[in-house]
Amino acid sequence: MIGSMVKRSPLAREFWENGRAASCPIYDMHGHMGSYHSIYFPRGEAPDMIRTMDEAGVRLLLFSHHAALNSPDLGNRLSVEAVRRFPNRLRAYCVINPNYPERVAQDLATFDSLYPDVYVGLKFLSDYHAIALTDDRYRPAWEHADARGLLVLAHTWGGSVYDGEEVVARVAERYPRVKFLLGHSCHGAWGAAVALAQAFSNIYLELTAVFDDRGAIGSWLPRQVRIGCCSALISRGLIPITLLVF
């Protein structure tokens, strides 16, 4: 199958041969950065990630630093610093951890001063923070995003009580001005993800972790699909070749 697609598609051939395509730069909508407990990262810091981006033809990476996700004492500071160091290659999501409402209030209060030069939108990690997207503790952030028509990237996983397909539908309906990017596209519940994208014009699907389940991509709507690869977690090329070849 790889051989036939590479023969038929100049774009697939260019990706396969070079690891990137000059005519098809990538905007990667879902990345991370920095160390994470128990995980080895050969290229986990910003300078190394920029090198990987160059090799893979990624023009711009939208990311959330692991410290912002897991270390509320540090919050989004390291994300902001990385963007200021590489302003032409990086934009950060402002991570919202509703377990720390005072931190959320601070982050939302400073958001406008950092948007769009540093922040591109908000990031929710409900499964890990163990608070449903529909929970009242997320409401200030949703209302902030809805009022401004912001991009919100949320980790979503099929069947989850925190960010599964049923939860996603409720918040998409409640906040129609939010540009809602489903991280991992309700992983495993692929049909439900497609149905959500068809039902809500403000929902977009994202490819991180989709490649580990063969056959999912074929039924998707190209207009509402966005690239993500969870860098620095996932090797360059895995997402583009999966998208192009299968």
Added chain:
Amino acid sequence: MGQLLGAMASAVPLFLSIRRDNGHHLWLVGVFPDPCVVCDHGCWGEDRQFRPLLERYPNVHIDTAQYLLDGGIRGARCRLRADRLLYGSGFPESHFGGMMMALKHAQIADGAKSAIAHGNLERLLKEAWS
């Protein structure tokens, strides 16, 4: 289990899934030093799990299925030698092209890529059948 132990005693290669087995049968690696053992592993930079195995047991190899880590193949090759790595894709659960792409563009020598893609398995099977 009896059949498995019998096969290992006669040096038949064993393919052992750390990812699905959670390492419950890794003790076999120490008990049977002769047969070749090929392990897979999970996707979240789990070098801390398989590298000690490779360093301690010369008969252990790993495959690349789910080895998604950016720069992982190069890191493992530099540290451990390419003859302990075998290409794997996870197919049909996963697409086989993803790891082909990762191996093709890994920053290692062409000879190492060739060994990972096919040479190592051919050598191991030849040894097992001889």
